[in-house]
Amino acid sequence: MSNVAGFTDLRKVYDPNSIIVELYFGQSLQPIRCIAVTYDSDTYVTSDPSSCQNYDTCELLDLERANVDTTTDFSDFSRMISTGDTITGSYVNSILGIRLNDTIRTFNATFAVASSSDVPICVLGLGPKNGESTGVQIENGIVSPTYKSLPILLKSAGLIKSTSYSLFVADNSGSLAFGTVDHTKFEGSLQLVPIVDVSVDGELLEHIKAPLEIQVVLLGISLESNGTLYPVLQMESPALLAIGMQATYLPQKFLDELVGFYGLLYHDDLGGYLAPCDLPGSLVFNISGVPLTTALKDYLTETPLTFSDQQKACFLQLPPTGNIDYCALGNSLAMSNYIAVDLDALMIGVAPLKTQPDDGPSQIQSIPEAFRKAVPAPVLPANTYNKSDLVAIPLPRAKKTYTLNNGGKLQISSFYTIVCLITYMFIII
Template identity: 25%
Template sequence: MRLALLLTLAACCCAKKVVKQNFDVIRGDSAEDAVKFNRPKLVKRDDSTAEMVLINAQTFFMTNVTIGTPGQSMGVLVDTGSSDLWVQDVDNEYCDSTSDSSKRRVVDIDAFEFDKRDDIGGGELGGYTETVTGSSTADASIPTFTSGCNKYGGLDTSKSKSFKKNDTIDFAISYADSTAASGYWAHDVVNVAGVDVKDLSFAVANVSNSSFGVLGIGLTGLEATYVGSTATSSNHYQYLNLPYKMAANGLINTPAYSVFLNTASSSEGSVLFGGVDHSKYTGSLETVAIINTYAGYVDSPIRLEITLSGLTIASGDNEETLASGKFAALLDTGSTITYLPLDLLEAIANTIGASYSSSIGYYYFDCSIANDYKFTFDFTGAKIQASLSNFTLVGQGFCALGVSYSGDDSVILGDNFISNAYVVYDLENEQISIAQADFSGGSEDIEEIDSSGVPSAVKAASYSSTWTSDDDVSIATSVSLEATSNGGIVTASSGSAASTKSGSSGSSSKSSKSSSGSKTTSSSSSSSSSNTNSKSEGNSLKPTAMIAAVVLLMASAMAL
């Protein structure tokens, strides 16, 4: 008995303060039809036209959490691009799962009466006044639910003995894919990967047109209580969201976590709270600074953005520079594809010989070259490589480039980029460590992260050379790299380059990822002269309402 006690004490003393939460990668045209093993692809539209459509365009990272006493399990989406945990209320009358259309209620997003004030992201989504309509006739513009928006489970607050409602401020959030939710704040015990996080603040949505809740694990400066549409200069506040609460409760040492998306074809990934798994990357972990692209409005970074200082393309032994300078780049696990400034997008298309098709809304090219080109993304010295095949959408007899126009000078690196990297988010030190992902599946080599930083990580060579609103960037019109299917050596020469101004901090530089991304700059590419390059809707969960409200807070502060 004494031996057993000693072994138990030894296990407690030596247990690592890390929590591994696995998630399923599901894809579909919407949350209702998203399943594992789906892949984004282009198919012919089911009509007499020759138009192609992208299916399975939305990617979700679904995980289960348990809330309350006794625990109630539900699925939520892991999102590094937002900062709040919110779940569905089982009493949400708009989530009626009945198949009787005469009884089903629908939520009209247009009726949410979005404010038409400009947000920092350049869009028009802001706070809203809740107005919901009941209807027995489904309109194409109104999201309806055949399986109910509690498909992934909801919370019955009356059945939890530890549930506490918080009436300090209302909850409201909206995303760029036109989903929205509103309700109230609360505290309860939340179980993540078998570990109880006691007294965690989260929101309960009793009005929503989404099929699931969201587990936002971003910076606290992006919380809805601080920059949301219901927050004002007199009542806004930041709270300890999941990573910070786990640290405060002693479950992990510091608010930090690692994300491993696995290969693009994988159906599973993981978030490792409080630790880094050295078996999941090759080479060195290099640390870069999280930048504050809203420095004119807030004192600290609110989004997980870093500096992209260069992009090269190679074929065989030949490598040429596509872009150099300093771009603000958002690492966005909520985006299936990647979004780039128009000049850079066209430079890539010109270099690989892709042509723009208005019928599919993407650049297309011969599938045989997908493995002939390799990109290197340079983040102030930390470099990640990715093949053109990682950015390829397979159609019927052709391939399309899984990169679209960001709508401005910003860079949004989606899943097709992030799946090539192992990314460690150190929220406390406002740093990100990044390395080339290793998919060999070796034995776990997990080490705790503490307040001193990520173990074994080194600062990138140009760590201090970060983005500012005054930086210029240089983007090549094209580079001459004639790819060969056998990877042979070819002659390469640089094309002309155009110098453009990086977006200014605050308003016009940020992309709202709206569905209309019309070309606004001239191009040397005849194949894209009519390119509107519209971005497919619903690729990400971005809390535009929260960012928008920074303007409201700023205006309120100026009025004081």
């Protein structure tokens, strides 16, 4: 059994390169489309009608219709996202359902309802249990109080063998499968990459026995262009697996080299860089010795702007990070690579997606069994980990810098709102 949870035309809702699943809330099983994310551990949904004011697509939880029990033993829920928007509400104990292989499975679950929100949002958090916002105490290495997330509920019900899932994004559609991998979706064998326990608070690391987030060790970033591989950044740094986030955050040192190599243009109004929409080349991430390739075209979002040479200008989803050496690998990673996560084993299995669809039957295997036969990464760090300094290797510089037609003026109310909210709205602080 494949336990496939979502296979949706992603251009219709949220970011066109996200995995959308339909969850069912409350006694009435009200259906709401939600974005599946690996960088958050909580599941939450908006009930505030005012959050829909600036959005054409808006689905809200109707507490009365859904008959949601609003009592809970947990604290209030809150989020602030990097646009400055706030999400506040409370945790509830109620029915949560998900469709698996045409059958709606329901559970007595805990999730959060945002009664005050600036954005209409529903998130299915797939992160570690210790990362839940309810966790405010640490005793004997255990974070408490926490609740059972959807993957944990599926395991507790005997539907999957471990707290695990696999996902990918391809051809404007995405798939999330709990507990299994499908060998017809990727090339070769899975390679195992460890999830590491990283915290800016050294004392916190000493007291927590499991990660708060899904982070991996990034050893370097290279640029592939015209058949030449250019090592650009040598490092030993944690990187957040941030599937569900359109933007990818990389150290500014790398971005500066990339911009100089291609002659990309910074746009003040957009707060980021513009590139030709047919930008060639690929980024290669060295994760624990495993190279993962992503095409630069997968980091581009169309704009109404054009360059002076009449090429269409696209917005580069690699935002400037300034002095913060922060790494978060967003949706573009899953557009080229199959990713399986086992939160019990604290391992991630990765492999390149097949370039041509396999017309044969699915080849489904449980994730624990698939991981036993997978290839371990060449570099296996300890579970606890501290970052090292970054070393940048200069790239050749472009002979020209792109310029825009007509001064590149933009109607902020249209494109800026779309791009910046899609890019940044799911960065949870």
